[in-house]
Amino acid sequence: MNIGQAAKASGVSAKMIRYYEQTGLIPVADRKESGYRDYSDADVHRFRFIRRARDLGFSVAEIQDLLSLWNDRSRQSADVKRIASAHIAVLNARIASLRQMSETLQTLIACCAGDNRPDCPILMDLEETSEAPPTGVRSAGGVGQLKSRV
Amino acid sequence: MNIGQAAKASGVSAKMIRYYEQTGLIPVADRKESGYRDYSDADVHRFRFIRRARDLGFSVAEIQDLLSLWNDRSRQSADVKRIASAHIAVLNARIASLRQMSETLQTLIACCAGDNRPDCPILMDLEETSEAPPTGVRSAGGVGQLKSRV
DNA sequence: CTTGACCTTCCAACGATGGCAAGGGGCATT
DNA sequence: AATGCCCCTTGCCATCGTTGGAAGGTCAAG
Numbered sequence: 001m002n003i004g005q006a007a008k009a010s011g012v013s014a015k016m017i018r019y020y021e022q023t024g025l026i027p028v029a030d031r032k033e034s035g036y037r038d039y040s041d042a043d044v045h046r047f048r049f050i051r052r053a054r055d056l057g058f059s060v061a062e063i064q065d066l067l068s069l070w071n072d073r074s075r076q077s078a079d080v081k082r083i084a085s086a087h088i089a090v091l092n093a094r095i096a097s098l099r100q101m102s103e104t105l106q107t108l109i110a111c112c113a114g115d116n117r118p119d120c121p122i123l124m125d126l127e128e129t130s131e132a133p134p135t136g137v138r139s140a141g142g143v144g145q146l147k148s149r150v
Numbered sequence: 151m152n153i154g155q156a157a158k159a160s161g162v163s164a165k166m167i168r169y170y171e172q173t174g175l176i177p178v179a180d181r182k183e184s185g186y187r188d189y190s191d192a193d194v195h196r197f198r199f200i201r202r203a204r205d206l207g208f209s210v211a212e213i214q215d216l217l218s219l220w221n222d223r224s225r226q227s228a229d230v231k232r233i234a235s236a237h238i239a240v241l242n243a244r245i246a247s248l249r250q251m252s253e254t255l256q257t258l259i260a261c262c263a264g265d266n267r268p269d270c271p272i273l274m275d276l277e278e279t280s281e282a283p284p285t286g287v288r289s290a291g292g293v294g295q296l297k298s299r300v
Numbered sequence: 301c302t303t304g305a306c307c308t309t310c311c312a313a314c315g316a317t318g319g320c321a322a323g324g325g326g327c328a329t330t
Numbered sequence: 331a332a333t334g335c336c337c338c339t340t341g342c343c344a345t346c347g348t349t350g351g352a353a354g355g356t357c358a359a360g
Contacts, residue, residue: 002307003306003307004305004306004307015349015350016348018309019347034307034308034357035307035308035355035356036308037307037308048278049276052276052277052278056255056276057251059346059347060347066276069273070273070276070277072268073268075270076265076266076267076268077263077264077265077266077267077268077270078265080262080270080272081259082264084255084258084259084262084272087255088255088256091248091251091255092252095249095252098207098245099245101206101207101241102238105206105234105238106238109235109238112231112234113231114232115226115227116226117227118224118225118227120219120225123216125202126202126206126220127195127198127220128202152338153337153338153339154336154338163318164337164338165318165319166316168340169316169317184325184326184339185324185325186326186337187339209315209316210315210316301360302359303358304357304359304360305356305357305358307355307356308353309352309354309355312350313349313350313351314346314348314350315346317344318343319344321340321342322340323339323340325337326337327335327336327337329333329335330332
């Protein structure tokens, strides 16, 4: 099977298949005489696994771990569960952060007349006119310091 | 004011201030004789605006629009509201996508014994063994095709 | 044999940020 | 004045996952 067919069958683009091979996520593919990569159904199976994991938001590094567990017949499901649990914590943190943003913004939007006048509470909030404290924490109600990847 | 002081006062790192200047988000700064960038309180005010907008998840491109509205005394608040509303829609879409992932994963985790045996419903789901239809939509209950940036 | 669809490799870009390195300025203490 | 230290300057690289393009080789059908 050529890479294009494997891509269609798995839902992983040919570009990404090559990339995954290059980065070591998947083993180097066999080649036909022409130099074309040659894939089996088992390979496609693995690509589908990868795609599904990516759909669930796992990073490539996590997928690497999941793949090796998948291939390990003597694995312990606790290991899989641990990875998944760690990941869900990250997901939930992102959700919380986005929700915070969304709610703040929603409040501001609700206060904005949205007409032809220039006065706008959204811009006023962004100004955060509090000339006050360079000292410590920002004025209450703010969205807070978001360091995490969102 | 030097860039470091402006950075501390605004919460935008010196790196990012230079980056914003380079990409045209902010005007090129005046320089002192020494070659150091020189910032005013008004500049810091603008940096704080930018940082606040980023905290709310606005992209740099959106911030560009917001900034020009901010500087436009004849602006219409409807324009601001439109940008904010579009952004909140994106935020909510991301949230929905992440929630979908989180819930799916939560279900799988709940089904996983998490012991020393290899059997694991999480891996089984990732396999998505349905050899069935390359035809059209994937089997029901899946997390669906997530094209959007999450 | 030609054409078009596919494959190959390599290189670059995105967005926002951090890090490192080499060289110069500014200021306070010897 | 000289030393030391911190800050500034520019520039390049890395991240992370993915997509795009260019330049060229292969395959199968017409």
